Amino acid sequence: MAKHVVVIGAGPAGLETSAKLSKMGLRVTLVEKEETSGGHLKNWHTLFPGNMPGLKALESIKEGLDENVKIQTNTQVTALEAVNDYFTVSGHNGWQEKADAVVLATGFKLFDARRKEEYGYGIYENVITSSDLETLLAKGNLFSNHKNPARIGFVHCVGSRDEKVNNLHCSKLCCITAVKQAVEVKQLFPETEVFCFYMDLRMFGRHYEELYKEAQEKYNIQFIRGRLSESTEDKEGNIIVKVEDTLLGKPLRIKTDFLVLMTGMEPAAGTKSLTAMLGLKDVSDKFIRPLDEVLQPNFTDMPGVFVAGTCSGPKSVSETLADARSAALAVEAFLKE
Amino acid sequence: MERKSINFGYAIVQDRQIDFDANKHEICRAVAVAEPTLNLCISCGTCAATCSAGLFTDFSLRKVILLLKRGETEGLLKEVSKCMLCGKCQLVCPRNVSTRNLVIQISKALINGKP
Amino acid sequence: MTFDLFVIPFFGGLLFMIIVLFLKYSRWIAMMDASDRVKAGMAFFSASLPVTIREIFWESLLHRRMFKKNPLLGFMHMSFALGWLLLILMGNLESRIYSGGHINPPYYPIFLKFFIHDKRVLPFEIFTLPGFFRFTMDLLLLFVLSGLGLALFKRARSKWFGLKRTTRHNSFDKWAIISLWLIFPLRLLAESFTAGIYQGGGFLTNSLGHIFAAFLPLKYLVYPSWWAYSSMLGIFFITLPWSRFMHIPTEIVLIFLRNAGIEQGKYPGSFSQIELRACPRCGVCIDVCQMNEAGLTGSSAVYLIRSLREKQAGVFLHSNCMMCGRCLEACPVGIDTLGLRVGARGVDNRQIEADFTYLAKQPVPATKADVVYFAGCMGHLTPGVKNAMIKIFERAGIDFNFLDEDGSICCGRPLKLAGMQTAASKLITENTKAILGTKAKILVTSCPICYKIFNTDYNLNGMQVMHHSVYIDTLVKEGKIVLEPAAFRAVYHDPCELGRGSGIYEQPRNVLKQIAEVADVAQDRENSLCCGGSIGDLAMSAVQRNIIRDGALSILCESNPDMLVTACPLCKKTLDTGNGLIVKDIAEIVADRMTVSIKQTVSRSLAGQMSV
């Protein structure tokens, strides 16, 4: 009988890994703690570059699944044990499977913006997160109760690059997401002034810099180099932003109608608990460290256990999918031995 | 024939550049020993944005740090003397720079560095 | 015979010590402010004298507070202090039996057994006067020796004394401690040897003398043993003024001055010099100090005191302290450890000048409401607390002014804690102007740091200063807000500046109990732990702070509460680590659980009827 692989987490990484493993003739069980698969992608309005809607991307990924992939939803993995040459994976609801290999695709969670209390999320009505904005865009009712916002601010690095919340790492995608969202807002509300408050603009990917330029050229989006210290709310519910305009060396106060916090990525709770269960090495950022970050990005220091996607660090969707395929190849090579 | 140099008024803008080589860097080194988190600053400006003193006067700890690192120490003591040591900056600094001790150490190094 | 050469080391040492002490104390008295000198002089004739005597008896002799911290440690200190004093007193009385009631030279009672061999008394006779003394003297010696035994034992096992770490010693201390430890065993030997030859000892010395006589040439040993005993006394007295045993006379002086109403004042002044010497280095402050957890083991008050006394440079030591007040609370001698630290910092930072001339341009707000709210610097980084307070004021129908709505001048406490009192005063002056300008009756603040300094250093012309937890408690008691209970279990964290710093423990708990079930915390109220975020410390790294925070969190969360409640923006920010535990300020809980009060319900329904 074909060898059996358990993939934990049915976000884009888990789905893509499962699809590829099944193509290779392996039996796959894909375990998901939530009711439906798709992870964060199912709530994401559009992807950059290309502006493909998140749901559409998800559909294409799912097309790769076939009858060799069994999806086990509503199941939280609570135990993972190595027994002789196989693994036993058990869920909170009594579900249990034996596996010849395990792929961790537990992904990330978005930083809880309430932890930056001084930014006012959860306290001031008009402070939202990038993921809230994406949902509103997807639903098509952005700022529906506020016809023409005069000004919107985007705050970079919320919960990333911030040792005060124990996250030193850069989440790498929020910069481009901020620019993408700023452009989308501008397309919907051409009269609105849009500001991005950043420490560094990390436009590392293909077309990223181009979008940045377009944001300046076509949409007149303003970029202010300064990190938000705190925000306050005035009587009308406007959000007053306090930053230092570091390039001018002067503190700057600016009134916005909405403030969007670009929340960063943290390892998901599942990532952390599985890391602990397996005794895998993690690093200070708590993402799982692969056996070798350059040469063996999908192997872990436990033979038979692999990683795919953002559980080993922030990645874009395209990077996640590539990583998932690479993980499938790694599993196949391991099972052939 | 005597060659006359023509003064276009550049002399008065001499101070516009940081003469890094001519500047003295001992004070910065001394401060970095006394408070090593000096080197962790990424110039994000959060300290200056939240600053209690900055609310009333032109004062930015971020700028103080940079001037120190470039060796531009003239007038710096007067600048740091504006700090109230309130600690707001320490509470918001994303790099955990020990800002209050930094202010104290900068003051001390500048005072002791005086001839 | 009333004299022998061997008494010279003792007698010389004693005289030397008395002269040195006299000089030292005179210098400190001379250094005192004139007003303090007057106070001290008056104290001899005022009602504080009996109090002082009582306290000296309880603390310097019986070591009551030390007993409370740790009975073994208390007994050890008591046996030395009380035992030795009684030995001297009883010895004096005993010696008079033989001198016909006359007062003898000071060395005479100490070495009485050398000079007098009263063979009339039987070893176990206790109902005659000489017999009674002989018995008692041996008993007292045994008492002191038991303390010595404990002291030796403490060296080996300090944990049993409630101390994880004991103090380190300098060379004067070493001589003093060796001589002190040898004094009583040598006295025992000298008296036993003498009794072994001449009889005339008590139950202890006589019996031992018999045993020794069986195998030792006592004839040759007895005289050297008295020499050794006297020499040890001499060494002890000579080293005492520079050793930690200086605390024996100085603690008494400290108690006297404190009861005379003299305060620490400027540093370094006489009072602080006396405090430095009143510390016996009992080490109680070492283990309560959370800096140990972060590896900063040398920062405890006792080390600060020693380094200040020995005039060692110690900027690092001075900066590294959270000013949490745990040592102050624990110190059995009542030394103002925080004041000393601030004083030391003041000396370190004396050259730093602050320039706040830019504040002079500030307009003074002139609005009128009975209540003025001051969130404080830190409060602006916790908008949840600020908003909750606004909600509470509005619900209670209070007319209030938000003094620092657009940000504020620092209260001055952080500068004060850094020893920069002059700079702090400048801020205090500016803030006082602004606060008084509001013409309010009550000043409510959310920040315990501000609260503390408003009380200690501000002159607000009788304006009442309240921390928001106390203010809320009052509103609840007056029925201005009504709270609705909820089903959760909370623990309360006492902020240092509010609890130990200002004595406010019950009001926030009263309020919280109306809403939630409040679980106990092993170390709370006076013994509560510092959250690690303190602005009192100047030099600790973030990593060290996190270690201290995690230690405090583990104690706070022992009972696995649903929520951690505190009353300080800084504690709240520090303790909220994002690990799933909900951390809230008392004001936020209240703002969430306010129901419409009865009065309001009535007025609203009336309004409803009228509109019909």
Ligand code: SF4
């Ligand atoms: S990608 Fe940009 S916004 Fe995101 S953490 Fe990095 S620098 Fe900050």
Ligand code: SF4
């Ligand atoms: S907040 Fe910290 S990192 Fe940012 S400029 Fe100030 S000192 Fe530097």
Ligand code: SF4
């Ligand atoms: S401590 Fe000094 S630099 Fe920092 S916020 Fe306060 S006044 Fe500004």
Ligand code: SF4
């Ligand atoms: S400061 Fe107080 S607690 Fe600490 S060693 Fe001295 S007397 Fe004991």
Ligand code: SF4
């Ligand atoms: S105040 Fe607190 S931190 Fe400072 S020495 Fe005392 S116990 Fe330690």
